[in-house]
Amino acid sequence: DQQVKQNSPSLSVQEGRISILNCDYTNSMFDYFLWYKKYPAEGPTFLISISSIKDKNEDGRFTVFLNKSAKHLSLHIVPSQPGDSAVYFCAAIRRNTDKLIFGTGTRLQVFP
Amino acid sequence: DVKVTQSSRYLVKRTGEKVFLECVQDMDHENMFWYRQDPGLGLRLIYFSYDVKMKEKGDIPEGYSVSREKKERFSLILESASTNQTSMYLCASSFSGRSYRGEQPQHFGDGTRLSIL
Numbered sequence: 001d002q003q004v005k006q007n008s009p010s011l012s013v014q015e016g017r018i019s020i021l022n023c024d025y026t027n028s029m030f031d032y033f034l035w036y037k038k039y040p041a042e043g044p045t046f047l048i049s050i051s052s053i054k055d056k057n058e059d060g061r062f063t064v065f066l067n068k069s070a071k072h073l074s075l076h077i078v079p080s081q082p083g084d085s086a087v088y089f090c091a092a093i094r095r096n097t098d099k100l101i102f103g104t105g106t107r108l109q110v111f112p
Numbered sequence: 113d114v115k116v117t118q119s120s121r122y123l124v125k126r127t128g129e130k131v132f133l134e135c136v137q138d139m140d141h142e143n144m145f146w147y148r149q150d151p152g153l154g155l156r157l158i159y160f161s162y163d164v165k166m167k168e169k170g171d172i173p174e175g176y177s178v179s180r181e182k183k184e185r186f187s188l189i190l191e192s193a194s195t196n197q198t199s200m201y202l203c204a205s206s207f208s209g210r211s212y213r214g215e216q217p218q219h220f221g222d223g224t225r226l227s228i229l
Binding site for chain 1: 116121143145147152153154155156157160162170202204206208217218219220221222223225
């Protein structure tokens with residue numbers, strides 16, 4: 001039972017354009033949502049998060065949007081750079097727990 | 113800066129062996145976690161610990177056990193390794209009670225790629 005879903009296994013974007021990575025969830029008890037970025041042979045690194053009481057959070061080139069009614073969040077990267085090429089994992093935290101529930105990941109490739 | 117260190121980057125073991133994966137964190141985090149990452153399946157939680165000598169099963173605990181004798185160290189044990197346990201294993205740590213407020217997210221080690229032959 002996949003509570004956090006990333007339906008696109010891969011995405012290819014030209015440098016300078018916008019990258020949009022999507023994530024859907026099924027559990028309305030999730031309080032926080034996070035995005036992690038992972039390069040090969042390295043551990044995931046935290047990128048950005050959003051509380052369930054907000055609909056947008058921005059940090060430099062990265063913006064996360066949350067649509068609670070649709071149980072959908074997205075990560076926008078503008079402008080995309082070749083160094084952004086990595087696997088991106090969406091994750092959610094259930095209320096009053098410290099456990100993360102991860103999606104299956106989307107591999108982003110940014111080409112020149 | 114938080115550092116989570118996994119003892120081995122690559123490990124090759126044989127079927128039936130008892131395998132130990134070690135993880136150490138230097139930030140006095142209460143919580144420690146073990147995940148495995150497989151293509152198309154994302155990161156799946158095996159076990160976690162919220163205090164010394166405390167442990168809780170994650171989503172896929174079968175075939176694994178853990179040990180937390182000291183706060184900074186969390187060990188994952190494959191009791192009798194099998195080929196379906198070939199995977200990337202990731203350790204993480206965090207402060208207790210802060211993740212779900214969006215503070216201090218989990219920090220990960222660089223992983224151990226384990227091959228069982």
